[in-house]
Amino acid sequence: MELGPPGGAGPAEPGPRLRGLRGDDRAASAAWLSEASAGRRAPSVAAVLPAGGSGERMGVPTPKQFCPVLERPLISYTLQALERVCWIKDIVVAVTGENMEVMKGIVQRYQHKRISLVEAGVTRHRSIFNGLKALAEDQPNSKLCRPEVVIIHDAVRPFVEEDVLLKVAIAAKEHGAAGAIRPLVSTVISPSADGCLDHSLERTSHRASEMPQAFLFDVIYEAYQQCSDYDLEFGTECLQLALKYCHTKAKLVEGSPDLWKVTYKRDLYAAESIIKERISQQICILMDAKEDEEHVGRCLEEMLKKELNHVKVTSGALCHAGRDLQQIILEQCYNFVCVNVMTSDFEETRKLLNALEESNLSILYPVVVISVHFLDYKLVPFGQKMEHLMQIKEFAKEVKKRNILLCGLLIYYPQE
Amino acid sequence: MELGPPGGAGPAEPGPRLRGLRGDDRAASAAWLSEASAGRRAPSVAAVLPAGGSGERMGVPTPKQFCPVLERPLISYTLQALERVCWIKDIVVAVTGENMEVMKGIVQRYQHKRISLVEAGVTRHRSIFNGLKALAEDQPNSKLCRPEVVIIHDAVRPFVEEDVLLKVAIAAKEHGAAGAIRPLVSTVISPSADGCLDHSLERTSHRASEMPQAFLFDVIYEAYQQCSDYDLEFGTECLQLALKYCHTKAKLVEGSPDLWKVTYKRDLYAAESIIKERISQQICILMDAKEDEEHVGRCLEEMLKKELNHVKVTSGALCHAGRDLQQIILEQCYNFVCVNVMTSDFEETRKLLNALEESNLSILYPVVVISVHFLDYKLVPFGQKMEHLMQIKEFAKEVKKRNILLCGLLIYYPQE
CATH class of the missing domain: 3.90.550.10 (Spore Coat Polysaccharide Biosynthesis Protein SpsA; Chain A)
Known part of the structure; x- marks a missing residue:
């Protein structure tokens, strides 16, 4: 034995x-x-x-x-x-x-x-x-x-x-x-x-x-x-x-x-509804900031938690959160919000997209990824940020072929 | 006792x-x-x-x-x-x-x-x-x-x-x-x-x-x-x-x-799916012809029976089918096909609509009524039939206010 x-x-x-x-x-x-x-x-x-x-x-x-x-x-x-x-x-x-x-x-x-x-x-x-x-x-x-x-x-x-x-x-x-x-x-x-x-x-x-x-x-x-x-x-x-x-x-x-x-047949109906609910209600928030940091990203997280049943949060840069993320993907989470606080580029979102592509999660149902970016208008020139953000269109077109739906969200706010 | x-x-x-x-x-x-x-x-x-x-x-x-x-x-x-x-x-x-x-x-x-x-x-x-x-x-x-x-x-x-x-x-x-x-x-x-x-x-x-x-x-x-x-x-x-x-x-x-x-909650899901299926799969065909009559309307009936699970048929003029119809309405059938073989007017459809309005069946879900009319082009001048049929638009507008969706269907065929 x-x-x-x-x-x-x-x-x-x-x-x-x-x-x-x-x-x-x-x-x-x-x-x-x-x-x-x-x-x-x-x-x-x-x-x-x-x-x-x-x-x-x-x-x-x-x-x-x-x-x-x-x-x-x-x-x-x-x-x-x-x-x-x-x-x-x-x-x-x-x-x-x-x-x-x-x-x-x-x-x-x-x-x-x-x-x-x-x-x-x-x-x-x-x-x-x-x-x-x-x-x-x-x-x-x-x-x-x-x-x-x-x-x-x-x-x-x-x-x-x-x-x-x-x-x-x-x-x-x-x-x-x-x-x-x-x-x-x-x-x-x-x-x-x-x-x-x-x-x-x-x-x-x-x-x-x-x-x-x-x-x-x-x-x-x-x-x-x-x-x-x-x-x-x-x-x-x-x-x-x-x-x-x-x-x-x-x-x-x-x-x-x-x-x-x-x-019985009714059990199949029930199973279907449960799975549907899980897919629609489960969301994973990835944030490139430490958990104890106060930030407008945290407010977003709190709001989502109020609205949805199953919110999973993994913090820190993706290279650290990778194992968490693997597990979340394994549990068939189909909705992702990638909150970018520290950077203004798409490195984190791109890593997430790569992980999703590798997992083949999107074989059956589309995976939704929302890439959230904050713009403190006092610190970052608007034009520069927008330029970055326009790249998301290209990403979106590319990953859509693999049944991943990518949206960009720019939140424009004053830091105070 | x-x-x-x-x-x-x-x-x-x-x-x-x-x-x-x-x-x-x-x-x-x-x-x-x-x-x-x-x-x-x-x-x-x-x-x-x-x-x-x-x-x-x-x-x-x-x-x-x-x-x-x-x-x-x-x-x-x-x-x-x-x-x-x-x-x-x-x-x-x-x-x-x-x-x-x-x-x-x-x-x-x-x-x-x-x-x-x-x-x-x-x-x-x-x-x-x-x-x-x-x-x-x-x-x-x-x-x-x-x-x-x-x-x-x-x-x-x-x-x-x-x-x-x-x-x-x-x-x-x-x-x-x-x-x-x-x-x-x-x-x-x-x-x-x-x-x-x-x-x-x-x-x-x-x-x-x-x-x-x-x-x-x-x-x-x-x-x-x-x-x-x-x-x-x-x-x-x-x-x-x-x-x-x-x-x-x-x-x-x-x-x-x-x-x-x-x-359990899953049982509610199952109940919902069963009710949905019943509503969408149950259909009542009313035909103003005797059951043993051969007619194109019968072919339609046979076709619908093949496609749908629960087809109820009540034949003869509505004044005779009234009791059947009351029972069908009581059983919450939401889909009706009114096949008009004998007449070219809307009397039968109108009777059905009246019965539905009286029943208040449509309080919660829309009731669908399809009024089918046959046109043997050798017997009836096309213009005359069309004239009648245009009335259905008026009916439809009227009953829609009471959550009944009425459609007209004209089947143009040679009797042989």
Whole structure:
């Protein structure tokens, strides 16, 4: 076991990668990742995604994981949610033979990383088992390593956040197994044979078992090797297998409402609206000034924060903010405001445009960049500033070919 | 009991009112309604809607039943779904004192009928109990009558169809209690005290208990009168009360996926998309020719059926189709094609426009009417037809003030 170092990108760089985690999670993640620096190795983590379902409940011919949401297959959003978590080293996706080429096409088109495809089984459990087998086989030619912890997630739960992945992984390391749960939305009842109510369950003493779940690899692999054909055919709950065959009581982790599973057509509608909202509401402000500096640029930032839900700010020159920016791009922020306080040229904007072009973020949706420049009319001659600004037209024409929409904004103000 | 005849609009007219029911349901409904003609009275049915919730799971300050969906409060869609079922005589809505005026405003603005408002209690069960009390009290001044069967539904399940309402009402008449159920989406687990998995439930032997539910009024009223304060404070399941206090085992009725409860913000997104789709995909074709007639108008009809999901057709002159049309308007169809085969004037279109204006359907969304006219160039002089058609401009200008968009379409064809 523990054959590989965790996460190709290196676990010793927690800083910018942990954006979006709340206080406690950030601390937990830092602790988790700092095991490496303490001389112990942080546990290696892989993920298995069963994606062999037919989606019959959806009422559409396409399996739901391949249904388009804003013209992009649902599973691609889920893969993106997993691959932006740097400490998940491998992502094994189980796909049916007939969808294998479709899946390869998706991985290629959306440039997913760290993905391995295996053939799905005829049931969910068999698909997961196939994924685990691929991770277990330490063959010389395989690029997969047997991980210490394996996360199992659904292809049709696209909004999983790093914090819950981290929580289940940490809990699995400690307890052997862990899974996300949610309160029940409806009362659960048990029908009698004649289709009448036998009894109803106390809603407060039950929970819905959701995904992700995580396991010590040895525990869940052992459970799958031991379990019966009946389990593999008719079972659905991995936590139950770990309990039944390895006597491992899973730790239950309260998940957020985001974890819901796309099951019906209405869920696709909901997913689409959520993604639309994210794209339109998320904005990244880059400012070439220190965070504690008072400036008219800060006022702009405060105003935007009032108007929009998700404002991310990264300060300092781009060469320093580069890692932050990479992460923000990875999280699919499509709106950027580049505030230039220190300089009057386009160096910073140009760096941002380069980073965006390299990321290929604009393959699917246009990226909007607003380059903001301030002109204190007492200090800078108007003509000189304008001359610079006219260059933006040329930039705009150039980047528009790559689906990046660039606008220039000149704010003319007196310093007092 | 059985004080009033069922449904003010009369149960002996099942024809156009049963549109949208599938074969079996139509038969069942016809049987149910024909009890009247057989000398027995059909059971009187009322509905109770608890709408006192605060919607804390939604993460928004407005209680979810009042959240706007396409600018209209969610509860208004639910009321509409109930009031278009003619055999539900009274609809009692339990609203908190602070939202009473809001609710009155909604009833007035969207012209809801057969609604009575009562004060909600602090829990769901107390709200339902208040609704039942209002129905039980046969006071001289009250316009409410004690029904034989009462349907309990949620204000936040706007897409309930007549067929499931009918099924639970019929089952309640027979069994004393009935409720809609759905398969579980997630496995249900029971946690131990230390937050670990104790056991998971067999998914196939459990169901989610949804709404609507229906009861013999005496059964559920008795159950509420008997039940403990603890039940009223912490319980949520009406079927359970009927079982516990009246030993009535509810019949379980398989519901459609539409029955889901708007719980989270994503559900509002889904509701919005479903309503949008319904508005854009539903079209009503009115044709002034007999159904078995061969005509180019029929070809148009066939073409539209191929392109759109929900095409309703009503044939014969509007004076005969009036009842069908009323029902279609009640179901909120916003798109109309008026095909004029027999006449070359606008009498039929004008009748449709009058019916639409009277219905106030266009209060919220524009109604689109396309008036189609055929011109066999061998039979009718072109100039004469055109003259008639120019009148449509005047009509269009007039009705546009009332948010009805009228277009004329002239199809010029040789009869062979």
